[in-house]
Amino acid sequence: MSTRTAPHLAKPELVTTTEETKDDFFAAIARGFHDTYDAEVWGPARDLFEPERNFGHRVDDRWVSSCGAYTREMATPGGSVPVAAVTVVTVAPGYRRRGLLTDMMRHQLTVDVMDRGVEPLALLWASESLIYGRFGYGRTTSLLSISGKTREMAFLPGVDLGDGSVDEVSVEEYLAAAPEARDRFFADRPGALARTEAWWKGMVHDPEAWRRGASARRFLLHFAADGTPDGFASFRTKWTDDGGEVMINDLDAATPQAYARLWRFLLDLDLIRVFRLGHAPTDEPLRQLVADQRAIKTELHDASYARLTDIPRSLAARKYTGDLDVVLDVADSFLPEVAGRFRVQAGPEGADVTRTDATADVALTVRDLATIYLGGTPLNTLQRAGLIDEHTPGSVQAISHAFSWPRAPFCPDDF
Template sequence: MVTDYEGTRPEPVIRELRQDEWAPWYDNLIRAFGAQPEPAEERELWDALTERTRSIGAWDGPDCVGTAGAFSFRLTVPGGASVPAAGITMVSVAATHRRRGLLTAMMRRQLDDIRSWGESLAVLTASEPDIYGRFGYAAGTFGLHGEIDTSRVRLSVPAGTDDVRLRYAAPAEVLDVCEAVYARLVPRRPGMLARRPGWERLGVLDAQEHRDGASPLQCVVAERDGEITGYARFRTKLGWGPSGHDGTVTLSDLAGVDPATEAALWRFLFGIDLTSKLVVRGRPVDEAWQHQVSDIRRCLLRLRDSLHVRLVDVGAALEARTYQAPVDVVLEVDDPFCPWNTGRWRLTGDTKGAACRPTTDPADLALSVRELGAAYLGGVSLAALGAAGRVRELREGALTDTAVAFGSPVAPWLPHGF
């Protein structure tokens, strides 16, 4: 960024984060998100996970006034492939420097960098979704929240559940085996992240100031035939009402490699003594327990957007996934922020693979890069976007056929934030 005219104070300089600048850079982020200090263990973990060469800061003289980072992730896409994706994170602009184009400039720099790294996808979790829509991001996965009245809701479990043995374990002591369970699940569901070393520690952070009066983090592991097949991490908070005990179980994380293991873990959570409510947040929208409960209304379910997806390279991104039905369609894509994507693309593919190339053929569908991002992981229907006026059908029948092809039999899911 440069001065607009002679005599004006220079605008902040945007550049790569240096090794010794993390503390003021991160302090600017914390201030922008409410200035609540973090526990030392959590701060140290984010310091270790931050990739300096993929992070940028805006500096006004010696002061950091803007931040943005990009983690190196691999994201599961429909078909099971693990695709490099930039996990956009730690984005902030100091309140003293708002409305000066800093965010736009950092987003511009990031997307140019991601393209130069050869990564076709950028993903983020949005503090304010409206902000990132301007830069081509759209919600592609959703998380299920619920408050289940376990005093009145029963759980019906599948055959084999009783063969699963559960035992308590200290969360940190079984971290490696739990991470191995997680790794087995990553290829099975779009939206899941293949975690690099160090990320497993995020799931066992347990600062007292974040417990809200609940217990320390607890963990049970599931075993069958001597093999660990799943785990659940949770907290309990005891309470008493006019009728007696009224405690709450809050689920932090749950994973199982098969339906019986998952059911055994959910049954355990439903039946913890002295509790009558189970709080779950950000679970897969198609998780099986919803079809095992006796009364879905008493689960108080609601949805919230989760992973926002941005195609940085339309052709490469659409080629990286497969399609659940044969597709041959010409997409007229509009992408004003990344103009290299604007134009017509012929997508052909099926369950075995895909090709996507620029073309001059007549378009079958017209849409922006945001609609492609929303539909990319298979959790948002192109047909629904068409009904909303976001996708225009230019050839009769093209929208329905393409929407079916883009779908996924398993709902995409982001297992944790970043």
């Protein structure tokens, strides 16, 4: 007779992971994403793991759900903010429709985020985009996947490639130079996450099981005229029936010239006929560099989702394009303690946000506020969709202007 408790009779218990249970926890995560756990392949994930921030439901000494978070720092318009980077959310098929996900979301946002008091918001990538809106998450960044035939990627005649150069380097040389280069321009991209040494090692981790017939990951550095590294890229190559393909994983630079030259290096690789970049910002400069913009195939995707748990701290962690003085009535059906009316006095130097009993100028949900948080979606877009109630004429437009930012938000890091 089986000693396993039938799912409909089980009473799942919410438990925090420990060093002793983390391998079983990883195995449950792998099953949840239809994969097989291999400790060697998961090496960097094990190094980044924070047991006290990971938990799930257990039945018969096995995990039937999982949820966790990493401690990260995210760039905001003109500043930065600590974020709980939510990850590894799974529920075993036999235990769905039991409220386990809701239980984990509430525990994470209240106990792991709000009670800790470190981060005023959480961030995640949604494998299923319909799931997380009901928990107050709003899509705060988008991304593009772009591709094209390299022979059709000639640049406009006036493109300046600068006086530097690009060279392929070893992973050791890459890790010695790329983090410092990125730190110099990290703050310029709202939505980007700071990378510790452990995160950089995770970015270059390259087990053969992940290559799917492609080459090992290769690395580039751009060197400024004085020889200082000021840009980087990583990529793979793959042979298809149509010829060689270059798949770009990570590309960024401190100057337009370095950025253009990195792209030119990749597009001019011998024997390569197609390029692909799965994670590009919505303001990707390559689309402006090429002479024939139609030659680039572009698809828009949702990217990171944010959930504000401390509205005053979240709004105070960024700067604003123009002066603003409004009262927001923020509804939150999942965490009513987060909801309320807030006076937002903001400007180019920051914001002062306080709870108030004053009459609201605009009514919106915490999900709406997360959507506009980094400036990627204007509030007037949500108003045109019928999602926003404007009580004081002109308030929506004033908020849309103040929350906007010169550079589109983008999160290049999966987690």
